[in-house]
Each structure stands twice: as C-alpha cells, then as structure tokens.
Amino acid sequence: MLKQRPFLIETLTALGLIAAPFVLPYLGFSPTTINRILIWALVGIGFDILFGYTGLLSFGQSAFFGTGGMFAAYLLTQTGFTNTVAALFLGAIVSGVIGYLVGLIALRRTGIYFAMITVAIAEVFFFVEFNPLSAFTGGENGLPGVPTPNLHLGFTTLEFDTNLSMYAFIAFWYFVGLVAALRIVRSPVGLLLRAIRDNPLRAQALGHNIHSYKLTAFVIAAVYAGFAGGLLGMMQGFMPPDAFMFATSGEIVMQTAIGGAGTLFGPLLGAATWLYLSDFFQTTLHLGATWKLILGIVFVLLICFLRRGLAGAIIDLYRLVTKKKQSEEGPATAPQSSVVVKLPTPKPATGTVHVRHQPAGGGPILQARGLTRRYGGVIANSDIDFTVDYGEMRGIIGPNGAGKSTFFKMLTCEVPPSSGKIAFEGRDITGMNVIDVCQLGLTKSYQINQLFERLTVRQNLEIAALGKVRGKFRLDLFRSLARVPGLDEQVSHTLALVNLTHRTDTSVSELAYGEKRRLEIGLALATSPSLLLLDEPLAGMSPQERVETVALLKSIAQGRTMIIIDHDMDALFELAEKVTVLQEGRVLVEGTPDQIKNNAKVQEAYLGGVHGEVA
Numbered sequence: 008m009l010k011q012r013p014f015l016i017e018t019l020t021a022l023g024l025i026a027a028p029f030v031l032p033y034l035g036f037s038p039t040t041i042n043r044i045l046i047w048a049l050v051g052i053g054f055d056i057l058f059g060y061t062g063l064l065s066f067g068q069s070a071f072f073g074t075g076g077m078f079a080a081y082l083l084t085q086t087g088f089t090n091t092v093a094a095l096f097l098g099a100i101v102s103g104v105i106g107y108l109v110g111l112i113a114l115r116r117t118g119i120y121f122a123m124i125t126v127a128i129a130e131v132f133f134f135v136e137f138n139p140l141s142a143f144t145g146g147e148n149g150l151p152g153v154p155t156p157n158l159h160l161g162f163t164t165l166e167f168d169t170n171l172s173m174y175a176f177i178a179f180w181y182f183v184g185l186v187a188a189l190r191i192v193r194s195p196v197g198l199l200l201r202a203i204r205d206n207p208l209r210a211q212a213l214g215h216n217i218h219s220y221k222l223t224a225f226v227i228a229a230v231y232a233g234f235a236g237g238l239l240g241m242m243q244g245f246m247p248p249d250a251f252m253f254a255t256s257g258e259i260v261m262q263t264a265i266g267g268a269g270t271l272f273g274p275l276l277g278a279a280t281w282l283y284l285s286d287f288f289q290t291t292l293h294l295g296a297t298w299k300l301i302l303g304i305v306f307v308l309l310i311c312f313l314r315r316g317l318a319g320a321i322i323d324l325y326r327l328v329t330k331k332k333q334s335e336e337g338p339a340t341a342p343q344s345s346v347v348v349k350l351p352t353p354k355p356a357t358g359t360v361h362v363r364h365q366p367a368g369g370g371p372i373l374q375a376r377g378l379t380r381r382y383g384g385v386i387a388n389s390d391i392d393f394t395v396d397y398g399e400m401r402g403i404i405g406p407n408g409a410g411k412s413t414f415f416k417m418l419t420c421e422v423p424p425s426s427g428k429i430a431f432e433g434r435d436i437t438g439m440n441v442i443d444v445c446q447l448g449l450t451k452s453y454q455i456n457q458l459f460e461r462l463t464v465r466q467n468l469e470i471a472a473l474g475k476v477r478g479k480f481r482l483d484l485f486r487s488l489a490r491v492p493g494l495d496e497q498v499s500h501t502l503a504l505v506n507l508t509h510r511t512d513t514s515v516s517e518l519a520y521g522e523k524r525r526l527e528i529g530l531a532l533a534t535s536p537s538l539l540l541l542d543e544p545l546a547g548m549s550p551q552e553r554v555e556t557v558a559l560l561k562s563i564a565q566g567r568t569m570i571i572i573d574h575d576m577d578a579l580f581e582l583a584e585k586v587t588v589l590q591e592g593r594v595l596v597e598g599t600p601d602q603i604k605n606n607a608k609v610q611e612a613y614l615g616g617v618h619g620e621v622a
C-alpha cells in the first residue's frame with residue numbers, strides 16, 4: 008500500500024494533521040495531549056525503523072530522548088544560545104553521535120542479549136543524568152525555563168507560544184520526520200533493513216554488511232528520539248529528568264506494539280491510544296493509581312487480539328476489502344495461491360547482466376588445497392584438494408554426512424577451515440568473510456531454503472541484486488529503489504531465468520515448495536556470481552519438479568561456472584561434466600559421470616546403489 012500510492016499517504020497525513028487540532032478536542036483530546044502524541048509518535052517513527060523494520064528490540068530509547076532534550080534545553084537555558092530550531096537539530100545530532108557509539112557496543116550481540124544491553128544503557132544514562140552530570144541537567148529537578156520555539160525570518164520572528172501555534176510547530180516536524188522515514192523505508196537501505204529483520208544470515212551471505220546497516224538504523228532511531236526530546240522541553244517549558252527513565256523506553260515499545268510495528272503510522276496510533284486512555288482513566292474517571300492496572304489490561308488485550316497492532320489491522324482490513332472488490336469484479340491477475348502452475352520452458356540466458364567476465368583461456372577459477380574442518384572431535388572434511396575450471400559444471404556426491412555441505416561452507420567462507428587454503432580467481436580467500444567473498448563473485452544456494460519469507464519474490468531478488476549493484480554498504484537513504492541503476496533489469500532477468508515472472512509480486516510465504524526452491528537459486532543468481540555453488544537444488548522436489556529444475560539448471564549453466572551437490576545421481580550425471588565423490592570427509596574419486604558410475608570404490612561406498620536417489 009505504501010509503495011503503490013506514496014503521495015496519497017503523504018497528502019492524507021498532511022490533511023489529517025491540519026484537521027486534528029479542530030476535530031480531536033471534540034473527541035476528548037486536550038491540546039497538550041495532542042502535542043504529546045505527536046512528540047511520542049516522532050520518537051516512535053525512529054523506534055519503528057529500528058524495531059519494526061530491522062527487528063532490533065531496544066529498550067534504550069529513553070537515553071537518546073533524554074540526551075537530545077537535555078542538550079537542547081541546556082543550550083537554551085544555560086548558554087546564550089537563542090536559536091530554538093538550531094538547538095533542536097544540535098540535540099538530535101548529539102543523540103545520533105551517542106547512538107553511534109552505543110550502537111558499536113550494543114550491536115555486538117543479537118536477540119535478547121542486544122535488548123538486555125540496551126536496558127543497561129538506559130539505566131546508565133539515567134544514573135549519569137542524576138549524578139555526575141546533575142550540574143548540567145539539573146538532576147532530579149530537570150531544566151526549567153526552556154523557551155517556546157521561535158523562528159527568525161529576518162523581517163519577522165514567528166513565535167510558537169500558543170496552543171495552536173505550538174501544535175503547528177510540532178506537527179510540521181512530525182510531518183518532516185514521517186516523510187523522511189517514508190523515503191528511508193522505500194530506499195535500498197529500507198529494503199535491506201527488512202532483509203536483516205527476516206533473515207540476517209542470508210542478507211549477509213548475499214554480500215551486505217549487515218552490521219553497518221543495523222548501526223545505521225540504530226543511529227536513525229537515536230536522532231529521531233533526540234529531536235523529539237528537544238520538542239518535549241520546548242512544549243513543556245521544562246526538560247524533565249524522567250525523559251531518561253526506563254519507563255519512557257517501555258512506553259515507546261508498548262505504544263509501537265499497540266499501534267503496529269513496521270508501519271511507521273503504528274507509533275502515532277499507539278501514542279494516541281495510550282495517552283488518550285491514560286488521560287481518560289486519570290482525569291475523567293479519577294481512577295487514581297489504578298489507571299496503570301487498567302491500561303496494562305487494555306495493552307494485553309490489544310496485543311492478544313490485534314497481533315499486528317491497530318495499523319496492521321487497518322491494513323489487513325483494507326486488503327480484505329480490495330481483495331473482495333477484485334474477486335467481485337472477476338480475476339484480473341495470475342493466481343496468487345500455491346497452485347501447481349505449468350512452467351514455461353526455461354529460456355536460455357540472454358544479455359550479459361548476470362554473467363561476469365570469464366577469461367577465454369579457461370584455467371582454474373577455484374583451487375582448494377589441504378582443506379580440513381574439525382568440529383571438536385568430528386572431522387567433517389580432511390585434507391581435500393579440489394580444482395574447478397572456468398565454465399565447468401562440477402557435481403559433488405557423497406553419502407549423508409560425507410562432508411559436502413561443510414565443504415561448501417568453507418568455500419563460501421561461512422566457516423573457516425581448520426587448515427588448508429582456498430584460492431578464488433587467483434586470490435587467496437582463506438579467512439575472508441562471507442560478505443566479501445560474495446562481493447568477489449562466489450556465492451551459493453542453500454540446501455534448506457533461506458528466503459525472506461515476509462517479502463515478495465521481487466523484493467527477495469532485489470535484496471540479492473543490490474549487493475552486486477551497490478556494493479556491501481551504501482548510505483543511499485533517500486534514493487528510491489526504482490532509481491537504482493541496473494536493479495530492475497537484473498531482477499527481471501533473474502525472474503525470467505527461474506521462471507517466476509508470473510509470481511513477481513507474490514509474498515514468498517504463499518509460494519509452492521518448488522517455486523521456493525527456484526527462488527532460492529534465483530537469489531544466488533541475482534548476485535551475478537562467477538562461481539555458483541548449489542547445495543542440493545533438487546532436495547524435496549516432486550519427480551515433475553525435478554525434471555523442470557534440471558532443465559532450468561542446464562539453461563542457467565550456459566556461460567557460468569557451477570558446482571552442484573545433490574543426492575539425485577541421475578540428475579547430477581546428466582548435468583555435470585565431472586563429478587567429485589566425497590566419503591567420510593575425503594575425496595574418494597573424481598572423474599566423468601561414466602567413470603564414476605562404473606567405479607568400484609563408488610559402488611562400494613553406496614552399497615551398490617549408484618543409480619537413483621541415495622538416501
């Protein structure tokens with residue numbers, strides 16, 4: 008919805024903001040509550056980018072909210088600084104810098120450990136504000152006397168000192184913050200943040216520096232919080248110390264959860280619900296301290312019954328209505344469910360988009376010498392020597408546990424070898440990381456699908472192609488995805504190669520298994536690898552899907568170098584020019600399919616079952 012009608016959303020938001028101060032008082036919102044809602048919603052936008060889009064749950068936003076607010080308030084009350092707008096920006100910048108430093112530490116861990124570090128950070132900032140820095144922050148008294156905002160225009164000065172003008176000032180910055188956030192989530196960076204949320208390891212294996220992108224989201228969230236903190240001080244005429252309290256962080260999390268994470272509008276709805284109910288319970292119903300209990304129950308109910316929050320429920324309702332409307336008007340598009348679709352015959356690769364330059368003279372593209380990998384007492388691979396030439400299609404077979412997947416993991420630098428060396432295109436890549444190796448042109452498709460399930464087929468392929476067209480990290484925060492040179496071409500080409508053009512805008516979660524397997528291969532292909540490794544591309548497929556996928560692999564193989572692991576020997580013998588057999592972590596034998604079929608050692612390894620699938 009956000010993608011299809013971008014300006015509609017901005018326009019509706021602007022109209023809503025203009026109408027709000029005239030309409031909301033009739034619904035029981037006081038002017039101060041409306042202003043507070045926007046301030047919390049602004050912090051929430053940054054937090055939503057961090058949590059809803061990137062999947063990083065932080066309880067440390069109070070640290071940045073307080074820091075930005077205190078810095079702006081200090082400038083305006085304790086120094087001769089009078090430019091309120093500049094003070095807001097300086098507070099946001101200081102928060103961003105501190106966010107960067109904190110992020111460097113906190114992002115060393117993931118999941119619950121990251122969340123716990125942010126709790127600790129919030130507590131540290133609270134302590135520092137109250138004790139060592141109390142001479143600057145006013146300690147438990149906060150900083151009183153913060154001036155209302157003003158804007159010097161040269162010929163006149165605008166003062167925002169009435170309820171309505173203060174609202175206009177805050178609403179303006181909320182709108183700017185929202186438009187900036189919409190641009191960010193529609194940019195390549197925004198898509199990569201979602202990739203990190205859904206499958207960080209795959210995002211990394213596709214050549215993206217996920218640590219830097221996470222740090223970017225962390226800093227963005229800190230900047231939003233810092234700016235909103237400054238607004239709070241100006242609105243209240245006083246910068247309260249409780250901005251630093253852990254409860255502030257908790258409320259930001261709860262408001263975003265109520266409103267709906269990953270929507271940008273969720274925090275606004277969540278803040279409106281939260282602050283309205285808290286006002287209503289306290290001032291209208293006079294519930295005393297009980298209001299927190301009631302609000303807690305309301306929170307639990309909302310979270311239980313609206314799993315995607317209020318904004319998520321509105322989006323779901325909108326989709327339901329438009330889907331119903333479409334079905335009443337008759338099917339206009341290709342089926343979206345996971346029905347079996349007869350595949351068109353795979354087209355040979357056209358153009359040069361996907362194929363990196365391969366030297367005409369051939370020679371080795373990959374050389375492994377003495378590769379060994381131990382897991383404690385288990386030797387997964389032992390002293391493997393292996394060479395693949397440019398343009399070759401190599402097969403690897405071996406019984407279960409022979410060490411095939413571990414061998415691939417070492418080649419793509421997902422796991423380091425215990426000993427041995429790997430050279431790719433003449434360069435020693437031993438000990439490199441998976442991001443750099445993918446950027447060099449060596450990548451793989453996985454034995455078990457590693458897709459971005461909540462995103463569409465197109466978005467999955469865009470994530471893969473972005474690594475190739477933009478490199479491992481770029482801060483093109485405000486560039487539209489549609490403006491990334493070469494991206495659309497790369498995605499369309501890959502879609503055609505893996506026969507998924509008819510499923511372009513389908514969510515991955517709705518694809519049939521065979522389609523997901525093809526997309527898995529498509530992700531690796533979209534990175535334009537010079538050497539493509541396929542780990543059991545036929546695993547779990549029906550006989551019909553296998554036949555189609557073998558044809559697909561043949562068409563992909565043109566002009567590429569590939570190594571395929573599979574248990575389907577018939578398929579592999581049909582595809583590969585040369586086959587390497589692994590057994591108990593070692594190379595048992597290497598040769599043409601005919602040599603392998605008739606090799607006594609191989610027959611023995613497979614207990615006589617060289618044809619058909621080996622369990």
Ligand SMILES: Nc1ncnc2c1ncn2[C@@H]1O[C@H](COP(=O)(O)OP(=O)(O)OP(=O)(O)O)[C@@H](O)[C@H]1O
Binds near residue numbers: 382407408412413
């Ligand atoms: N992370 C790990 N920790 C400990 N042992 C491991 C690990 N990964 C693999 N192994 C062990 O290394 C050996 C080789 O495993 P690997 O998955 O590479 O074999 P494979 O040939 O790919 O098997 P399959 O055909 O079943 O996928 C097995 O004994 C396995 O248990």
